[in-house]
Amino acid sequence: MSYKKYNWEVVGNDYNSPLFRNYIWVKCFFQYQKYLKLSRPVLGITSVNNDIEYICEMRTWENTHNEAKERALNDYNFIERIIDQSHKKGEAMNRWTQKNIFKADLTKMSHRQLWQLWDKHERLQSYEYAFGVAIPILDFQKFSFVENNLVKFLKEKAPKDQYSDYYAIFTEPIYNSFAQDQEADLLKLMTQFYGKKKWRDDVMEKNLDYLRSEYLNFIKLLHQHTRKHCWVYYVYNGPEFTEDDFLGFIRDYLIKNINPNQELKKLALHRKELVKKQKEYIELLKPDKFNLAILKLAGKLIWGKPRRKDYQSKSYYHVKKLQQEVAKRLFLSLEQVRSMPYEMVKSCLINKKEPDVSIINEINKFHICLPNDDGSIAVLHGQEAKEFYKKVKRSDQPKEIAHTNKIKGACACKGKARGSVKIINVLADMRKMDYGDILVSTATTPSIVPAMKKAAAIVTDEGGLSCHAAIVSRELKTPCVIGTKIATKILKDGDRVEVDATKGIVSKL
Numbered sequence: 001m002s003y004k005k006y007n008w009e010v011v012g013n014d015y016n017s018p019l020f021r022n023y024i025w026v027k028c029f030f031q032y033q034k035y036l037k038l039s040r041p042v043l044g045i046t047s048v049n050n051d052i053e054y055i056c057e058m059r060t061w062e063n064t065h066n067e068a069k070e071r072a073l074n075d076y077n078f079i080e081r082i083i084d085q086s087h088k089k090g091e092a093m094n095r096w097t098q099k100n101i102f103k104a105d106l107t108k109m110s111h112r113q114l115w116q117l118w119d120k121h122e123r124l125q126s127y128e129y130a131f132g133v134a135i136p137i138l139d140f141q142k143f144s145f146v147e148n149n150l151v152k153f154l155k156e157k158a159p160k161d162q163y164s165d166y167y168a169i170f171t172e173p174i175y176n177s178f179a180q181d182q183e184a185d186l187l188k189l190m191t192q193f194y195g196k197k198k199w200r201d202d203v204m205e206k207n208l209d210y211l212r213s214e215y216l217n218f219i220k221l222l223h224q225h226t227r228k229h230c231w232v233y234y235v236y237n238g239p240e241f242t243e244d245d246f247l248g249f250i251r252d253y254l255i256k257n258i259n260p261n262q263e264l265k266k267l268a269l270h271r272k273e274l275v276k277k278q279k280e281y282i283e284l285l286k287p288d289k290f291n292l293a294i295l296k297l298a299g300k301l302i303w304g305k306p307r308r309k310d311y312q313s314k315s316y317y318h319v320k321k322l323q324q325e326v327a328k329r330l331f332l333s334l335e336q337v338r339s340m341p342y343e344m345v346k347s348c349l350i351n352k353k354e355p356d357v358s359i360i361n362e363i364n365k366f367h368i369c370l371p372n373d374d375g376s377i378a379v380l381h382g383q384e385a386k387e388f389y390k391k392v393k394r395s396d397q398p399k400e401i402a403h404t405n406k407i408k409g410a411c412a413c414k415g416k417a418r419g420s421v422k423i424i425n426v427l428a429d430m431r432k433m434d435y436g437d438i439l440v441s442t443a444t445t446p447s448i449v450p451a452m453k454k455a456a457a458i459v460t461d462e463g464g465l466s467c468h469a470a471i472v473s474r475e476l477k478t479p480c481v482i483g484t485k486i487a488t489k490i491l492k493d494g495d496r497v498e499v500d501a502t503k504g505i506v507s508k509l
Contacts, residue, residue: 001378003370006042006057009393012462013442015426017045017052018338019363019379020323021236021316024122026369027377028129035130036082038067041137044370046389050237051426055392065140072138072145076293079135079146083304086131090311093124097318106325114326115349121319122342125312132308135301139464147465150298153291158281164414164502166285169277170295171465172474173303178310179446180475182229184267186249189221190260204254208244222246231317232310233446237338239427240317245450252453255435298465305466313446330355339364341379407484407491407506409459412470414502415479417457418509421495423488424451438497440487444469452476457499459487459506481506 022045032038041064042057072078101117109117138145150170158166176184193199199218202211212219222243230240253260278299287295320334327337330348332355339360340348347353359381368380368388380388419438424430430451433439439455441448443462452458452472456479460469463482473480479501481487487506491497496509 001370002373003042003044003378006060007393008044008055008391009058010053010395011043011056011058011061012054014052014054015442015445016050016235016237016447017047018050018237018335019047019341019367019369020338021125022047022052022367022369023342023377023379024125025129025133026371027122028126028133029371030375031127031130032064032134035127036068036134038064038071038134038137040064042371044368046368046385046392048366050364053392061137062140064137065143068134068138069143069145076290079138079297080300082131082134083300083308086128086308087304087311089124089131090128090308093128094311094314094318096124097121097315101322102318106322109325111329111349111352114322114329115346117322118326118345118349121315121322125315128308128312132305132312135305135466144464146294146298146301149291149294150465153285153287153294157285157287164411166281168414168474169274169281170298171302172274173299174271174275174278175303177303177306177471177475178229178232179306179449179472182232183249183475184264185225185229186246187253187260187264189225190250190253191264192221193218194260200254203247203250208247211247219243231314233449234313234317235309235445235447236313236316238317238320240320248450249453252450302466302471306468306471309446332357332360335364336360339367342377404490405508407459407481407487409481409484409487409504409506410464411501411504412458412463412467412480412482413473413476413478415457415477416498416500416502417479418496418498419456421491421493421497422451423491423493424448425488432493438499440491441469442488443467444472452478457481457501459484459491459497459499461485461488 026044029040029043032040040060042060044055046053046055101121106114151167154163154166199215202214226241226243226246229246230242232241234240282292282295323334323337326345326349327334330337336357340355341363344355348355362381363379366381366385368385370378370380372378417438419436421440422432422437424433424439424441427447430448433451433454435454436456437454438457438459439451440459443460444452444458445468449472453476458469458473458478458480460467460482461484463469467482469480469482479499481499481501481504484506491508498507498509500507
């Protein structure tokens with residue numbers, strides 16, 4: 001198998017990602033030559049109980065990065081075209097999965113028809129990943145094409161005492177994310193009831209069953225809201241958000257004493273002022289053609305990167321219905337179906353073979369997805385996976401780091417806060433989170449947004465200009481330090497820290 005000839009090392013982490021998704025992600029890079037005219041970077045995934053490491057042959061990533069960088073320098077619209085294509089294909093994918101899977105009667109379809117749906121969805125997602133991951137590929141080690149050029153230009157041209165303001169203005173998108181659309185719709189829902197003190201008190205104190213008996217119209221609207229937005233935080237594996245989850249968001253607004261009418265006006269005014277300021281600052285800075293493209297691209301990149309992930313999240317939510325139907329026919333659980341190798345799914349649905357449950361359960365606990373040069377994907381499990389896993393290069397933690405009291409990163413959203421550390425990486429961790437805690441994560445994901453809403457500050461190991469933590473912290477106006485590399489290695493639950501996000505420093509107290 002040709003994957004053995006590469007030198008593999010860890011380049012990132014993620015959570016709650018099953019084989020079903022990992023296979024698609026690893027396969028997407030075979031499309032680089034055809035669709036992006038770039039050489040193929042060699043990347044794979046290791047998975048332990050769905051907690052994953054992204055691994056790669058660094059030399060191939062560097063090659064692709066250099067090609068993409070040259071394209072971007074010679075063609076200012078290269079990155080924007082990638083974002084636009086991702087947007088166009090993402091919308092088309094959502095329409096297809098909604099019509100052909102989510103709203104279809106799968107029970108009347110043959111095994112072969114289910115396989116055709118499975119295969120088509122895999123190809124649509126892979127295409128979307130190919131374009132979506134091209135932006136991170138362009139960012140190599142400490143180089144970030146858009147962010148580095150933006151920072152360089154603003155430091156040269158913006159007034160020194162206003163640099164952070166200029167940076168914030170150009171790194172905020174002028175369009176809503178799907179999460180912001182959800183928040184706006186929830187605020188609009190709240191406006192119909194907020195004036196009634198009894199409703200506010202009952203929402204804070206009573207459970208959903210009581211509210212169903214007392215506030216029929218509110219529950220009806222909450223149900224509609226949930227049906228519309230339940231997928232927004234689904235990511236790869238769910239679960240989808242429930243009425244209880246969105247009720248929690250409403251309580252969060254009430255705890256923070258946020259008036260929904262005032263908040264909606266504030267958001268509308270902020271967006272209007274943002275557009276105005278961006279135009280004013282461009283006139284003051286007088287950028288050349290290249291830097292004008294960078295200034296305009298920064299906000300679009302921050303809008304486009306999570307939007308691509310949201311399109312995928314929505315289709316992963318849709319395809320859950322297909323996975324459930326396959327699980328029912330093969331007498332497996334949903335979790336087991338998500339751990340079936342691609343070829344096994346095909347064999348079971350097309351050739352009516354029995355699924356190998358022992359292999360499926362083994363993969364669910366531990367597997368590795370690796371690309372071969374012939375376009376195939378090797379799925380390692382058992383002893384073979386264990387032996388390969390030991391050979392993957394992982395960066396060692398310098399001994400002196402373990403004793404440091406100061407952690408440095410980059411400012412994603414300025415401000416200061418003090419509080420107790422809570423390490424939050426997955427859904428199950430969120431029960432630890434209280435209002436005013438400092439959320440520390442390897443890299444935040446949409447599934448832990450409820451915990452992020454409670455945080456006095458957010459700190460991550462990974463991330464750059466367009467990472468999830470940076471985007472959400474700006475939306476929430478929560479101080480945030482990203483890219484520390486070591487925060488989760490140094491800090492533990494209960495540690496008292498001060499976060500000076502403006503300076504990008506986290507200090508143990």
